[in-house]
Amino acid sequence: MTVELFIQYLVAGITYGSIYAIVAIGFNIIYNTTGIINFAQGEFVMLGGMLSITFLQLLPLPAAIALAVLCTMAIGAAIEMLFIRWLVNPGVLRMIIITIGLSILIREAALHIWGDNVHSLPYFIGNEVSTIAVLGARVSPQVLWVIGVCALMVVFLNVFFQATSVGREMRACAANRTAAILCGIDTRNMVTLSFVLSAGIGALAGAVMSPITYTQYDIGTGLAIKGFTVAILGGLGNSLAAVAAGLLLGIIEAFSVSIVPLAFQDAISIAILLVILFVRPHGLFGSSAAAGLKEF
Amino acid sequence: MKLKNLALLPLLAVIVLVQLLCSWTDSVFYLTQLTMSAYYSLLIIGLCVLMGYAGQISLGHAGFFAIGGYLSAALTTRNLVPFQDQFCVRLLDAAGCLTAGQDIYGEALLVVTPWAACVIAVLTAAVVAFLLGIPVLKLKGHYLAMATLGFGIIIYRIVLASSYFGEADGISGVPGFTLLPGLSVSGDFSNRAANYYIAWGFLLLAMLLLRNLIDSRVGRGLRAIHGSSEAADAMGVDTARFKLHTFVLSAILAAIAGVLLTHYNGGIGPSEASIMKSVRYVAIVAVGGMANLWGALIMGVILNFLSLRGLFGSYDDAVFGLILILIMLFAPGGILNLRFGGLRLLPNLIAKRKREGN
Numbered sequence: 001m002t003v004e005l006f007i008q009y010l011v012a013g014i015t016y017g018s019i020y021a022i023v024a025i026g027f028n029i030i031y032n033t034t035g036i037i038n039f040a041q042g043e044f045v046m047l048g049g050m051l052s053i054t055f056l057q058l059l060p061l062p063a064a065i066a067l068a069v070l071c072t073m074a075i076g077a078a079i080e081m082l083f084i085r086w087l088v089n090p091g092v093l094r095m096i097i098i099t100i101g102l103s104i105l106i107r108e109a110a111l112h113i114w115g116d117n118v119h120s121l122p123y124f125i126g127n128e129v130s131t132i133a134v135l136g137a138r139v140s141p142q143v144l145w146v147i148g149v150c151a152l153m154v155v156f157l158n159v160f161f162q163a164t165s166v167g168r169e170m171r172a173c174a175a176n177r178t179a180a181i182l183c184g185i186d187t188r189n190m191v192t193l194s195f196v197l198s199a200g201i202g203a204l205a206g207a208v209m210s211p212i213t214y215t216q217y218d219i220g221t222g223l224a225i226k227g228f229t230v231a232i233l234g235g236l237g238n239s240l241a242a243v244a245a246g247l248l249l250g251i252i253e254a255f256s257v258s259i260v261p262l263a264f265q266d267a268i269s270i271a272i273l274l275v276i277l278f279v280r281p282h283g284l285f286g287s288s289a290a291a292g293l294k295e296f
Numbered sequence: 297m298k299l300k301n302l303a304l305l306p307l308l309a310v311i312v313l314v315q316l317l318c319s320w321t322d323s324v325f326y327l328t329q330l331t332m333s334a335y336y337s338l339l340i341i342g343l344c345v346l347m348g349y350a351g352q353i354s355l356g357h358a359g360f361f362a363i364g365g366y367l368s369a370a371l372t373t374r375n376l377v378p379f380q381d382q383f384c385v386r387l388l389d390a391a392g393c394l395t396a397g398q399d400i401y402g403e404a405l406l407v408v409t410p411w412a413a414c415v416i417a418v419l420t421a422a423v424v425a426f427l428l429g430i431p432v433l434k435l436k437g438h439y440l441a442m443a444t445l446g447f448g449i450i451i452y453r454i455v456l457a458s459s460y461f462g463e464a465d466g467i468s469g470v471p472g473f474t475l476l477p478g479l480s481v482s483g484d485f486s487n488r489a490a491n492y493y494i495a496w497g498f499l500l501l502a503m504l505l506l507r508n509l510i511d512s513r514v515g516r517g518l519r520a521i522h523g524s525s526e527a528a529d530a531m532g533v534d535t536a537r538f539k540l541h542t543f544v545l546s547a548i549l550a551a552i553a554g555v556l557l558t559h560y561n562g563g564i565g566p567s568e569a570s571i572m573k574s575v576r577y578v579a580i581v582a583v584g585g586m587a588n589l590w591g592a593l594i595m596g597v598i599l600n601f602l603s604l605r606g607l608f609g610s611y612d613d614a615v616f617g618l619i620l621i622l623i624m625l626f627a628p629g630g631i632l633n634l635r636f637g638g639l640r641l642l643p644n645l646i647a648k649r650k651r652e653g654n
Contacts, residue, residue, distance in 0.1 A: 037438040037441075037442075039441075083621065083625065087625070092436075092437040092438065093351075093353055093437070094624050094628055096353065096437070096438060096441045097578065097579075097582060097620055097624045098620070098621055098624045098625065100355075100575055100578075100617075100620065101579075101617045101618070101619075101620035101621035101624065102617075102621060103617075104572070104575065104613060104614065104616070104617030104620070105614060105617045105618060105621065107613075108611065108613050108614035108617060109614070112610070112611075221449075221571060225442070225445065225446060225449065228442050232439075232442075261457065263453065263456070263457030264453060264454075264457060266449065266453050267449075267450050267453045267454070270446040270449055270450050271450070273442065273443070273446050274431075274432075274443055274446055274447070277431075277432075277435055277439055277442070277443050278431040278432075278434075281435065281439060
C-alpha cells in the first residue's frame with residue numbers, strides 16, 4: 001500500500017468516523033438524561049439531509065441548512081412531547097419498541113414525501129471533481145467540511161455542557177435525577193432539550209455529509225446501528241470517548257474495503273458491535289464497575 | 297387429551313368452517329393468504345413465548361425465517377452436478393438425499409431432496425440460534441435488542457450480497473415439498489385446500505406444544521425469569537439454560553415456517569430477511585398482548601391476512617410502525633386487554649378460564 005493510498009483510506013475513515021461519532025453523541029445525550037436509547041436517531045440525520053435538499057429550492061444553501069436543522073429540532077421536540085413525556089415509569093422494552101415504531105413512521109413518511117430515489121446537496125465549495133492535496137493524497141473539499149463541522153459540534157457541545165448553566169443542569173439530570181429535581185431543575189424540560197439537541201446535531205451532520213454520502217429515505221437504520229456500535233465502543237454515555245471510538249470504527253471500516261467486498265462492509269461493523277457487546281459491554285474506555293450500576 | 301387442550305377444538309372448528317365457507321362462496325383465493333398467514337403465525341407464536349414469557353426481545357427473527365427459507369430454497373434448486381465428486385455431495389448421495397432430474401434445457405440436474413434440505417435448514421437455524429444465544433442472551437434491554445437487530449442485518453446483507461442466494465432477485469422455481477405420498481406443500485391451485493389444512497395443522501400442533509410448555513415447570517420458570525431474572529436464579533431456575541432453550545425453540549419454529557412458506561410460494565426474496573419483517577413480528581406479538589399465545593395467534597393471522605390482501609397498500613410498513621407505537625402508548629397489555637372505563641373491549645375468555653382452572 002502506497003503512502004498516498006494509505007492517506008486516502010485514512011481520510012475516508014476519519015470522514016465516516018466523525019459522522020458515526022456525531023450519531024453516537026446523539027445517542028449519548030438522550031441516554032444520559034432519560035436512560036433511553038433512541039432508535040430513531042439515524043432518522044434525524046436523514047431528515048437533516050432531505051429537508052436541506054428541499055429547502056434549497058427556495059433558499060440559499062446556508063439558510064436552507066439552518067432551516068432544516070431547526071425543523072428537525074422541532075420534530076425532535078414534538079416526538080418527545082407526544083410520545084415520551086407523559087409516560088409514567090415506562091419499562092425499557094416499551095421504550096425500545098416505541099422508538100423503533102417512531103423510526104419506521106419517520107422513514108415511511110420520508111419514503112412517501114421524497115420517494116426512494118437518492119438525493120444529494122450540491123458540494124459546498126467546488127464540485128465533484130475538485131480536490132485539495134493533503135500529504136500527497138487528493139481529497140474532496142467536502143471531506144474537510146464534514147470533519148470540520150463535526151469537530152466544531154464536539155467543541156460546542158463540550159463548552160455547552162461544561163460552561164453554560166443549562167448544560168450543567170442537563171449533566172446534573174444525567175448524574176442523579178432525583179437530586180436534580182431537589183435542586184430545582186425541571187428535569188422534564190431537560191429531556192425535551194436533550195431530544196432537541198441530538199436532533200439538531202444529527203440533522204447538521206446529515207446536511208454536511210449529503211454531498212458525498214448521498215441521502216436516501218432509509219439511511220437511518222445503518223447509521224443508527226453504527227452510531228450505537230460507536231456509543232458502546234466508547235462506553236454508553238461518554239461523549240468524548242465516542243469521538244475516539246467513532247474515528248476508530250470509521251478507519252477500520254475504510255481499511256476493511258481493501259480486504260473484504262464492499263457489500264459485506266456493514267457486516268464488519270455489526271460483527272464488531274456483537275464482539276464488543278459480548279466481551280466488553282462497558283466499552284473500551286469505560287469501567288465495568290460503573291457500568292454495573294447502570295440500568296440497560 | 298387434557299382439558300386445557302380442548303380450547304383448541306373451537307379453533308379447529310373455525311378452521312374447517314372457514315374452508316367450507318370459502319368453497320361455498322366460490323372465494324377459495326382467500327385460502328392462499330390464510331395459508332401464508334398461518335405460516336407467519338407459526339413464527340409469531342414462537343416469538344411470543346420468547347418475548348412474552350421469557351421476556352427476551354428479538355429483533356432478528358426474520359433472520360431465522362430466512363435461514364430456513366433460503367437454505368431449503370438454495371439446496372433444492374442449485375445444481376450439484378459440477379460438485380459431484382466432492383466428499384459432501386457424495387456423502388449426501390450415499391444417504392439418499394439427492395434427486396436427479398433435468399432442467400428446462402435438458403441439462404442434467406442434481407439437487408437435494410426437500411426432506412433433506414428441510415432438515416439441514418432447520419438444524420442450521422437451531423445451531424446458529426444456539427451459538428448466538430449463548431452470548432446474546434446474557435445481554436439485557438437495549439443491548440439485547442441491538443445485538444439481535446445486528447444479527448438480522450448480517451443475515452440480510454449475506455443473502456443480498458451472495459450470488460448463491462440470488463442477491464436482490466432471491467430464489468425462484470423451488471419445487472413442492474412432498475410430506476406424505478399425495479400430500480405436498482406447493483403453490484399448485486389444485487391442492488390449495490390441502491395446503492390450507494397442512495399449514496393450519498402445523499400451527500395447531502405448535503400451539504399445542506407451546507401451550508403445554510408454558511403450563512409446565514419450564515413455563516413457570518420462564519415467567520419467573522420475566523419477572524426477575526435474579527429472583528428466578530435464587531429460586532433454583534437455571535435461567536441461562538431456560539432462556540437459551542426458548543430462543544432455540546423459537547428459532548426452530550421460525551425456520552420451519554420459512555422452509556414451508558418457501559415451498560408453498562415456490563421461492564423466497566430478500567425482503568423476507570429484512571429488519572422490517574422482524575419488527576413486524578414484534579409488533580404483532582405486542583398487539584396480541586406479549587404473554588398471550590392466543591392473542592399472538594389471532595392477531596398474527598388477522599394482521600398478516602390483511603397485509604397479504606394488500607389492504608394497507610403502500611403504507612404497509614407504516615401501518616405496522618403505527619400499530620407498534622399506539623399499542624405501546626395506550627395498551628401495553630395488548631389489544632385484547634384494552635379497557636374502556638372498566639369494560640373490556642373484548643372479553644378475555646382465556647384469562648377467565650385460567651382462573652377457573654386454578
